[in-house]
Structure formats: structure tokens, C-alpha cells
Amino acid sequence: MIYDILFYLFFLVVVIGIIVRIFFSLFRHKNKGTHPADDKEWYLQLALSKEDSLSQFFFLLSFFFLGVTLIAFNRDIGGPFYWRTILLVTSVIGLAGAYRFKALYVLPFSLIGLASWWGAQAAEWMQGKDIKASAIFAGLMFAALLFYSLGHLHEKEMKWKRFSLVYLFLGIISVTAALFFLSTKPGLSSLEDMAKGSSFFGSWQMILSLFLFLAAIVGTALCAMDKKLMSPFEFSAVLLLTFLFGAIALLPQQSMFLLYHYSGNQDLSGTGILWAIIFNFVLFFELLGLIFSGYLRQEAWLINLGAFFLFLLIIVKYFDWFFTFLDKSVFFIGAGILLFAVGWFMEKGRRYMISNIKTQSQKISQ
Numbered sequence: 001m002i003y004d005i006l007f008y009l010f011f012l013v014v015v016i017g018i019i020v021r022i023f024f025s026l027f028r029h030k031n032k033g034t035h036p037a038d039d040k041e042w043y044l045q046l047a048l049s050k051e052d053s054l055s056q057f058f059f060l061l062s063f064f065f066l067g068v069t070l071i072a073f074n075r076d077i078g079g080p081f082y083w084r085t086i087l088l089v090t091s092v093i094g095l096a097g098a099y100r101f102k103a104l105y106v107l108p109f110s111l112i113g114l115a116s117w118w119g120a121q122a123a124e125w126m127q128g129k130d131i132k133a134s135a136i137f138a139g140l141m142f143a144a145l146l147f148y149s150l151g152h153l154h155e156k157e158m159k160w161k162r163f164s165l166v167y168l169f170l171g172i173i174s175v176t177a178a179l180f181f182l183s184t185k186p187g188l189s190s191l192e193d194m195a196k197g198s199s200f201f202g203s204w205q206m207i208l209s210l211f212l213f214l215a216a217i218v219g220t221a222l223c224a225m226d227k228k229l230m231s232p233f234e235f236s237a238v239l240l241l242t243f244l245f246g247a248i249a250l251l252p253q254q255s256m257f258l259l260y261h262y263s264g265n266q267d268l269s270g271t272g273i274l275w276a277i278i279f280n281f282v283l284f285f286e287l288l289g290l291i292f293s294g295y296l297r298q299e300a301w302l303i304n305l306g307a308f309f310l311f312l313l314i315i316v317k318y319f320d321w322f323f324t325f326l327d328k329s330v331f332f333i334g335a336g337i338l339l340f341a342v343g344w345f346m347e348k349g350r351r352y353m354i355s356n357i358k359t360q361s362q363k364i365s366q
Contacts, residue, residue, distance in 0.1 A: 044165070044301060047104075056105040063094045063106050084124070088117045102159070107166050115143045118209070125205040132197035135206055137178075138249035142213035144174035145238055145245075149220035152230045165301075172290065175241060176309055179286060180316075183279040188272050191248070192256040200249060210249065217242055231296060237289055244282065280317070287313060 047053030067090040074081050091113030098107040122136045148171030154164035181187040200206040221238050224230035230238075256272035268276060287310040294302025 056103050059097070059101065059103045060105040060109070063090070063097070063109065066090055066093065084117055084120050087113055087120070091117060098163075102163075104162050104166065107163060108170060111147065111166070111170060115140060118143065122206060122209065125203045126200075129202050130197045131200050131202055131206065132195055132251075134191070134194040134251055135200035135210065135249045137194055138245045139206075139210055139213060141175065141178055141245040142210065142217060142242065144171045144178075145242055146213065146217050146220065147171035148175070149217055149224055149230070149238060152224040152234070153220055153227075155229050156227060172305065176283070176286065179279055179283040180313070183276060183283050185268070187279070188256045188268070188275060191251075191275065192254050194248075195251045195254045214242065214246070231293070233289070233296075234293055237286070241282075241286075244278075283313065284310075 047056065067086065070086045070090060071083070074086060091110045094106045094110035094113065097103060098110055119136055119140055122139055125131075126133075126136070147167045151164045151167030151169075151171060154160040154167060182191060200210070217238065221230060221235050225232065225235045254271055254275075255269055256275065258267045258269050287306050290306030291303050291310070294300065294304075294306060
């Protein structure tokens with residue numbers, strides 16, 4: 001069992017490491033190795049030096065070995081503690097160590113561990129009560145929005161700038177992925193299943209935890225806006241997304257699809273079409289908001305991230321909406337033209353905004 005756990009942990013570290021590496025290679029500035037005092041975007045470096053990278057990697061390994069050791073010790077003494085408790089203890093220790101030693105590598109794993117613990121604990125609270133799973137989904141999205149708000153709060157001090165990037169990245173990726181999934185037929189089918197059951201008001205633990213999430217989101221977002229770390233535009237976006245996911249938690253049972261069509265495909269019902277329109281519009285404007293926020297903040301990585309996901313959204317929706325309606329030759333010719341046109345316009349717009357940011361930064365420095 002321990003060897004299986006070690007294997008899966010190693011696999012998890014490798015996969016997430018590759019993803020993080022690709023992200024930083026795509027959105028990192030070109031002045032690699034420049035001293036922080038001489039480089040505005042120094043925080044986009046995955047490590048400030050080779051020594052820093054090596055020490056953080058060993059600290060990350062110690063974090064994982066701590067979890068494995070606790071699991072093995074718990075098993076040897078008869079298993080008095082649930083695995084959720086071990087996950088919580090390990091994540092809290094990792095989070096404390098990340099702040100104490102400024103260990104960037106450990107931070108995302110600790111935050112993901114805490115969110116996973118809440119999701120598992122919420123499922124335990126709901127066991128035997130037939131409470132709809134949409135409450136858990138809403139809670140996890142609240143956690144993502146809280147990460148986003150906390151990311152802006154970390155921007156106040158330069159020493160936490162890299163931590164800010166981790167919080168913002170986790171929040172943005174989680175919300176974008178959720179909206180992207182819900183805007184598809186499989187996502188709407190999952191939402192239909194999640195909305196089945198009784199209200200989460202049947203569990204006082206769920207009521208309390210969701211209320212604490214809401215209070216934390218509003219409090220941190222207000223604090224960030226008061227300190228001018230978050231614009232009113234971003235604050236409004238956080239509140240609107242919070243309202244949307246809160247509505248999903250309260251959603252009564254839905255019928256997203258009509259009866260099976262003779263071809264075997266399911267057609268969306270009026271309710272399904274309405275939710276598909278809502279999620280697609282929210283996703284589209286969320287990605288536009290990322291690009292606009294990057295321009296206002298003079299953050300090139302936000303513009304690049306928003307442009308990348310917007311390009312991906314347009315291409316995926318083209319395949320999703322027109323694959324079964326167009327002749328295949330016309331479809332692929334259109335896809336090629338669309339790829340070229342969208343890529344050209346988005347790259348031109350992205351470079352224009354980034355050049356404006358650089359010009360404004362040079363004027364300010366002079």
C-alpha cells in the first residue's frame with residue numbers, strides 16, 4: 001500500500017511539475033536571471049536561483065514524505081484517524097512551512113490539499129441525507145474565488161508577490177475550467193445530476209461552511225478593493241461569479257435534455273439551452289475580463305493567459321457547434337480559416353496591448 005501511495009505521489013509531482021513548467025515557459029518574461037531590483041516581472045520566475053530551486057524541491061519532497069509517514073503510522077497503530085484528518089494536518093503543516101520558509105513549491109499542493117479536504121469532508125456531512133451534490137461544487141468554486149481574492153491581498157508586499165501569483169493562478173484556472181465544463185453537454189448533464197436531492201439546509205455543517213466561504217470572499221475582496229489591490233471591475237466580477245455558483249447550490253432539480261432523439265443524440269430542453277447560454281456568456285466575458293484586467297494592471301501574463309483560453313474557447317466551440325451540421329470538407333476548411341484568422345487577430349491584439357504596457361512602464365520609470 002505504501003509503495004502504491006509513493007508511486008501515485010511521485011506521478012502527481014511529475015505531472016503538476018510539467019504543467020507548472022509549461023505555464024512558466026509560456027508566460028514568463030525573457031529577462032531570466034535578472035535581479036529582482038532590476039526587473040519588474042521577477043516574480044514570474046519559477047525559482048530565483050538554482051540553489052533556491054533545489055532547496056524548494058527538497059522541501060516539497062519532505063512535505064510529501066510527511067503525509068506518507070503519517071499514513072503509515074496511522075495504519076500501524078490501528079487506524080484511529082481518518083485519511084481526511086491526515087490530509088488536513090499535512091496541508092496545514094505544508095501551508096505554515098510555505099509561509100515560514102517562503103517555499104513556493106509547497107504552497108499550491110497545500111492549498112489544493114485544503115480544498116480537497118473540504119470537499120471530502122462535505123461529502124461525509126452529506127452522507128445518508130440525500131443532499132444535492134451541487135452544494136459541494138459551489139463550495140469548491142467559493143474556495144477558488146477566495147484564492148483569487150487572497151491573491152490580490154498578497155500583492156501588497158513585494159515579498160509575497162510570487163505567492164500572489166500562485167493564489168491567482170489556482171483561482172483563475174479552477175473557475176475557468178468549471179465554466180468551460182458547464183458550458184458543454186456533458187457539463188450540463190452533470191449539473192442535472194448534481195441538482196438532484198434535497199437542499200443543503202438539511203446539514204448545519206454545510207450551511208456554516210458555505211456561509212464562512214461567502215463571508216471570507218466578500219471580506220477579502222472588500223479589503224483588497226479598499227487597499228486598491230483590486231479594481232471595482234474585478235470586485236464586481238468576483239461577486240457575480242459568487243452569486244452564480246451560489247445559485248447553483250440552491251438550484252432545484254432541472255431537466256436539461258429532451259427525450260432521446262431517433263439518431264441517439266440528446267437535444268437540450270428549454271432549460272438546458274438557457275443554462276448553456278448563461279455559462280457560455282459568463283465564460284466568454286470572464287476571459288475577456290482577464291485580458292482587460294491584465295491591461296489595466298500592466299500584467300502581460302494575465303493578457304497571455306486570457307488570450308490563450310479565449311483562443312481555445314473559440315476553437316472548441318467551433319468543433320462543438322458545427323461538427324455535425326457542416327459537410328466534413330467544408331468543416332475542416334472553415335476550421336483552418338478560423339484558426340488562421342482568430343490566431344492572427346488575437347496575436348496582433350495581444351502584442352499591441354503588451355507593447356502599450358511596456359511603453360507606459362518606460363514612461364513611468366523615466
